[in-house]
Amino acid sequence: MSGRADSDPLPDTQADDAAGLDDERAEQAGDGEGEARRARWAAAGTGGVLALAGVAAALLRVAGSAPVLVPAAYAGGAAVCGLAAVLGVRGRTRRALWLLVAGLLVMALGDQFD
Secondary structure (H helix, E strand, O other), X not given: OOOOOOOOOOOOHHHHHHHHHHXXXXXXXXXXXXXXXXXXXXXXXXXXXXXXXXXXXXXXXXXXXXXXXXXXXXXXXXXXXHHHHHHHHOOOHHHHHHHHHHHHHHHHHHHHOO
């Protein structure tokens, strides 16, 4: 017998490194899921609030002496923002964002006709 009999084998550093990377990847995936969840909630909440605001503005304009195009624009913008809220809940946050912008543009254009 040659060498030391009581020596421990060298630790397997590659296995430790791989386990550390797996933990890091799992942590990053969890962070990504949290960000996606927050984006869905933000898109859905913003779309819902803007849709309600558009409907309220349309109802107020119908009761007033505004041209017919004004409440129609508010109602159309509210419908687009409502669709954005639905898409936000389903995870289509990029499309929801663009629809929110489009809905607000329609409402702003309707306000210009007043």
